Amino acid sequence: MxxxxxxxxxxxxxxxxxxxxxxxxxxxxxxxxxxxxxxxxxxxxxxxxxxxxxxxxxxxxxxxxxxxxxxxxxxxxxxxxxxxxxxxxxxxxxxxxxxxxxxxxxxxxxxxxxxxxxxxxxxxxxxxxxxxxxxxxxxxxxxxxxxxxxxxxxxxxxxxxxxxxxxxxxxxxxxxxxxxxxxxxxxxxxxxxxxxxxAHSLPVVLAIKEAVNRSFETSLAEGLLFERRIFHAGFALQDQTEGMNAFLERRQPNFVNG
CATH class of the missing domain: 3.90.226.10 (2-enoyl-CoA Hydratase; Chain A, domain 1)
Incomplete structure (x- = not known):
């Protein structure tokens, strides 16, 4: 390259x-x-x-x-x-x-x-x-x-x-x-x-970019539904657990991008 x-x-x-x-x-x-x-x-x-x-x-x-x-x-x-x-x-x-x-x-x-x-x-x-x-x-x-x-x-x-x-x-x-x-x-x-x-969780960053871009393509109601489903899906990630635990424990998160 x-x-x-x-x-x-x-x-x-x-x-x-x-x-x-x-x-x-x-x-x-x-x-x-x-x-x-x-x-x-x-x-x-x-x-x-x-x-x-x-x-x-x-x-x-x-x-x-x-x-x-x-x-x-x-x-x-x-x-x-x-x-x-x-x-x-x-x-x-x-x-x-x-x-x-x-x-x-x-x-x-x-x-x-x-x-x-x-x-x-x-x-x-x-x-x-x-x-x-x-x-x-x-x-x-x-x-x-x-x-x-x-x-x-x-x-x-x-x-x-x-x-x-x-x-x-x-x-x-x-x-x-x-x-x-x-x-x-x-x-x-x-x-x-x-x-x-x-430095943030890669799957979360990808999801945020996708959701913001979706806002230009759909109605507000459809966009909010899309965002909600991605938000819900985030609870399947290890990085969600790590990020919230790190916040509660007042330390930097160690994301594994999964």
């Missing part, structure tokens, strides 16, 4: 993935997205990894799609190849917590990739936007669907219809990211949060 265009590192129970295209703007080529999907699938299959951090280069998290390649496509080819859906949908099904550490540009597909992650932390120089309208095309990886769920209808309309960019501070204000830090603190902050998550 230590090869271009996605570089893999592991620190304890946390994986770090770096988008490392030869172009520092990290255009989201099929090659890059395929490599990212392959890395995420390996992480999902590795029981020693409990959480992951995804970051880009010093210039960009990802500055958008590969426009040079897209300009040569036609309807028949994109439909038959299931362009974007073919590999992007696999990112959505990644089961472990994925933290985006965003430096520089996160535009178009880069902004959509941000929203596919579970938590987004941005450096104070990060820039976000959905500029597809300026290219004469509709966002194709969630910009018109995940963005309204993240920031509300009015702001999503503004970003998608104008193609204008916003700063990291503005992204924090509208809820697109959860934290903004200086550039030198970006990776340490993201890794620290990932390690904090990874």
């Amino acid at each position: 230590n090869s271009h265009p996605v570089v893999f590192e592991q620190d304890g129970h946390v994986a770090l993935l770096r988008l490392a295209s030869a172009n520092q703007l990290n255009p989201l080529t099929d090659e890059l997205v395929d490599a990212l999907v392959a890395a995420l699938r390996r992480i999902d299959a590795d029981p020693s990894i409990h959480a992951a951090v995804l970051m880009g280069s010093s210039k960009a998290f990802a500055a958008g799609a590969d426009i040079a390649a897209m300009s040569k496509l036609d309807y028949a080819s994109v439909f038959q190849q299931d362009y974007i859906g073919r590999n992007w949908d696999a990112i959505r099904t990644f089961r472990k917590p994925l933290i985006a550490a965003i430096n520089g540009y996160a535009l178009g597909g880069g902004c959509e990739l941000t929203m596919l992650c579970d938590i987004a932390i941005a450096s104070d120089d990060a820039v976000f936007g959905q500029p597809e309208v300026r290219l004469g095309i509709v966002p194709g990886a969630g910009g018109t669907q995940r963005l309204p769920r993240a920031v509300g209808k009015s702001m999503a309309m503004q970003l998608c219809l104008t193609g204008a960019s916003i700063s990291a501070t503005e992204a924090l204000e509208i809820g697109l990211v959860s934290k903004v830090v200086s550039g030198d603190k970006l990776l340490p902050e993201a890794m620290s949060m990932a390690h904090e998550i990874a």
